[in-house]
Amino acid sequence: MPDARADLLQGTLDLLILQTVQKTPLHGWAISKRIRERSADVLDVNQGSLYPALYRLEARGLLAADEGLSEQGRRVRVYRLSAAGKKHLAQEIAGWRLFSQAVERILVPA
Amino acid sequence: MWSTIRNVARRTLHGSRRDDFESRLDDELRAHVEAETDDLVRAGVPRDEAKRRAMAAFGGFDRWREEARETRVGHRLEILGHDLKLAIRGLRHSPSYTAPAVATIALGIAALATITTLAYDVLLRPLPYAEPTRLVAVYERNVPRKGDRNVVSAVAFQTWRQRSRTMDSVSGIMPDTRVWTTNDGSERVSGSLVSAGFFTMLGVHPAIGAGFSGAPNAREVVVSHNFWARRLGADPSIVGKTIRMDGVPVSLVGVMPPNFEPVRFGWLGDQEYWAPLTIGTQEMQWGRFLLVVARLHPGATVAEADREAHLIHAQLRAEGAIADGWDTQVFPLDNEIVGSVRGPVYALLVACGLLLVMVLTNTSLLTVAHARRRTAEYALRSVLGATPARLLGERVMRTLALASGAAAIGLVIAGWTIPALTRFLPSDVPRLGVVHFGATAVIVALGAAALSAIVLAIAPSLGQRAFDAATFRGGARLTRSARIGWVVVAETAAAVVLTVFAALTLRSFDQLSKVDVGFDARNLIAFRVAFEGPGMDSVTAPAAGRELMRRLRALPGVAGAARTSRRPFNAGGTATTVTPAGRGDRDRSAFPTADVRWVDADYFRTLGVPLKAGRLFSSADGPNAPPRVIVNETFARKLWPTEQGSVVGRRFDLRVNGTPTPEIIGVVGDARLQSPRREPRPTVYLFTNQQDDGNQFDVLLRVNGDETSAFAAARRLVQTIAPGVPLYRVESMSTTIGKAIARERATARLLFFFAVSALVLVAVGVYGLYAGEVSRRRREIGVRMALGATRRTVVQSLLSRALVRSAVGASLGGVAGILAARVLESVLYGVRSTDTVSFVASIVVVVVVAIGATLLPALQAARVAPSFALRAE
Secondary structure: OOOOOOOOOOOHHHHHHHHHOOOOOEEHHHHHHHHHHHOOOOOOOOHHHHHHHHHHHHHOOOEEEEEEEOOOOOEEEEEEEOHHHHHHHHHHHHHHHHHHHHHHHHHOOO | OHHHHHHHHHHHHHOOOHHHHHHHHHHHHHHHHHHHHHHHHHOOOOHHHHHHHHHHHHOOHHHHHHHHHHOOOOHHHHHHHHHHHHHHHHHHHOHHHHHHHHHHHHHHHHHHHHHHHHHHHHHHOOOOOOOHHHEEEEEEEEOOOOOOOEOEEHHHHHHHHHHOOOEEEEEEEEEEEEEEEEOOEEEEEEEEEEOOOHHHHHOOOOOEOOOOOOOOOOOEEEEOHHHHHHHOOOOHHHOOOEEEEOOEEEEEEEEOOOOOOOOOOOOOOOOOEEEEOOOOHHHHHOOEEEEEEEEEOOOOOHHHHHHHHHHHHHHHHHHOOOOOOEEEEEEEHHHHHHHHHHHHHHHHHHHHHHHHHHHHHHHHHHHHHHHHHOHHHHHHHHHOOOOHHHHHHHHHHHHHHHHHHHHHHHHHHHHHHHHHHHHHOOOOOOOHHHOOOOHHHHHHHHHHHHHHHHHHHHHHHHHHHHHHHHHHOOOOHHHHHHHHHHHHHHHHHHHHHHHHHHHHHHHHHHHHHOOOOOOOOOOEEEEEEEOOOOOOOOOHHHHHHHHHHHHHHOOOOEEEEEEEOOOOOOOOOOEEEEEEOOOOOOOHHHOOEEEEEEEOOOHHHHHOOOEEEEOOOOOOOOOOOOOEEEEEHHHHHHHOOOOOOOOOOOEEEEOOOOOOOOEEEEEEOOOOOOOOOOOOOOEEEEEOOOOOOOOEEEEEEEEOOOHHHHHHHHHHHHHHHOOOOOEEEEEEHHHHHHHHOHHHHHHHHHHHHHHHHHHHHHHHHHHHHHHHHHHHOHHHHHHHHHOOOOHHHHHHHHHHHHHHHHHHHHHHHHHHHHHHHHHHOOOOOOOOOOOHHHHHHHHHHHHHHHHHHHHHHHHHHHOOOOHHHHHHO
16 A cells, blocks of 8 residues: 655745644644645654744744643644745745646646 | 843843743643644544554654754854863763873873974074064185184175175174172173174164264173173163273163073173174284174065175185185074074974874873773763764863863963973073963964864774774674774884984983093183283283192192183184195195194193193293194194104194294194084194283193182182182083083983883873773683683784784884984984984884783783683673
8 A cells, every 4th residue: 555645845844834824823733733634644744843843934034933822721832924934935835836837747648 | 130140141142041942842842742642532542542642753752852952043052061061071070081181181282382382482483683584694604624604804894894785784793701890809791792783783772871872992881681780780870871891991881671682693602791893903904703793685685695795705805805715604693593403492393293193192092992981871872862963062072171171281381391491401592581481382282282172082983983884894893993003003103203312312412421522521620710900911910820820730639730722612712724834825725724722831731631742842842942832633634644654843834923834842632622522623732831822811720629619729819819800611621511512411301201201101002002902802802712712822912913013103113213313413413313223222112112011901811711701691
């Protein structure tokens, strides 16, 4: 049975995170769950990559974080898209579309 | 208050408060696991299982935490601080590694800082004069005799002053002494006569006073700061007034600044005063007697000045103002002042560098052994999530902390050894007064510490990489120990070079101290006296001289007394070209130069110079007798090379004070008059009874008993005969010889000290290496012995390996030694820098020490019981 899970392409994690928190601010676990659900369990964000990525995006000013509480009552950080993040996301999406269409064209038999 | 400051400081350093960050991170990661667990429970997984799965999915908790942390600002600094703390703690917890490593490096750094300070301050620190690189020394040179650096005639000096375009101010300088009289008695102080523009040329001006007026025949004097402070009571009002020197009033026109360094080269000694040099008609008649210093015209080079001086001399030869065969030499002044110590200082620098190499190889071995003991710890930590970069960082931090500590200790030691070295070195080493602990030592120590830190941080990874490879490439164990073994080879090689240095200089010093100087220097004392000044005239002075000698001979405890114009080993003195009688003026330069000495009838007997042919001076050789001289054997051989028989009765041309061609009445044995190092030169002895040599002379006394009481008796005698006339240069002949070879002795001792240190380092390094190897290989040795290896074969295998390594190291060291010993060439006497005895002895000593150091571990290996193999399983 082929593995139904796909590896994340290098650099796409940032795109996925930014897109996920575009509408609603979310905390770390919720981000990873949302990505898993929206991709129908195909994309599983490794937690080991998730948190470094979150901190990195925050350090770059693309994400902003607020203090919040998890469902279990733990103090967590809720991430939302910053103004710079919005701009960056738009660029990333455009870039991704271009890339995926190009790949698609190559894969479709002529 | 304090904690606020600390928090602010921390926030600026780390970007956010560290504790906050940590707890937030913990909360966030825990929240993640909890949320995941709840999610799984909702999906129907039992809570315990859900928790386990959530944790498993998250993976190594610490590692993620570590990665998240690394994204944070200030993380690096924090790690650095943490590493440093960890490093220091680690070092403190393993004193068996830290103590010897720090001590070895500290000593190496101290030695290096000391010697480089000496080298920099003496050889490289610019002379304390304005634009010192523009100062040159100008000499004459006799071409046919292949002469070098001859003093200069007044004619040449005056011509350079007038005609040179490349040299701006040409100044003459020559040594001088004067009597300084106080209520406590009188003493002779030394100074120099310098051209009036001398200080202006140097660009150094008196701290007080205007300096020389430049007026012809001015009776003026400039004194050193020390002279002013010690002898003139540091009285500023005295400048411009008259003081008495040599009993004659002179005007004190200046006091030099305290840090003024007198120009010392050639036979210029220390100088406490400077008086104007006058070149009158009389001086123009003298031979060559001046040292000359000049300042290059802006833009002119030494080579240009040299070319121009040659041209001017060619003109002078053409004009007939100077004899054929004489030419010029121009050298940078700093080279003349410090050139003589360059060889030994370079040798010491090389020795120090090699010692540092050995220090580093030894501490590398220690570090490798230490790292090996900690392999398990490192393995555990890397499994727990410490990154390789982090572990390397820690190691660098540890070696950095270690090396910095060693540098600090080394500098403290150098703060003591640098002044100790300046006291240890003979006082005639130039510029010793400017050698001070300072920036040079600190920079060198920091550099050496950085180098040590890097080497020690890399060292274990050499061993480590081999270890990792060995783990996968079964049976590769030998490569590791072999690779480290080569460190010992390098160390052995360095030790051989250092031992060769010591052996060469020690043998050279031994040769030098065993030199037959041609007379018996034991129990021979000397002083100089000048019957000059008030109450002394052309009648009383010679009478006082004769009276002194007569009464000295009568002193109890004095076996002989002699006078001479210049005592042995007071280099320089009258010397002139001699030619066989009747040759005229053709090609005089093709004939030898002879030292000329005036001596009395007792001179040869008192000194123990043997008579080889003819007779000694006697009362028959009075002022009215035809001129008669005694020569030494070298003189006879050089002037009449083909003569087989005696030269007694022969005559030659001697142009000293217009002496006509004298007759040789005797030939005496050769004596070294210039220096114990220099071969005897042709020498002519004139008789004081026949030709007056002035009222200033050296007295040599052969004493039976105590030297001090003989000096005291002589001093009392002089005071009775001529009150106010001081004795000076009071010294026993053995002390004079000791001083003459003091530099060689000091060099040999320092290099000997380095060689001993090198041997200790080799012994410790080799012992450490094999002891470590034996303790690691106990089991293997046990297995071998269980399988039938005898104690002998075990010991043999270890010893033969040690022998091969040290033999390879020693051979490399021998080759390196041949190259390195070249720096010693100028220092060595009677020994070539490739001296076989020194090389063979050094190699043997180093190999024996290395094998000796292997013996103990080898015997330990032999004591391993075969049962050890079983027990260790």
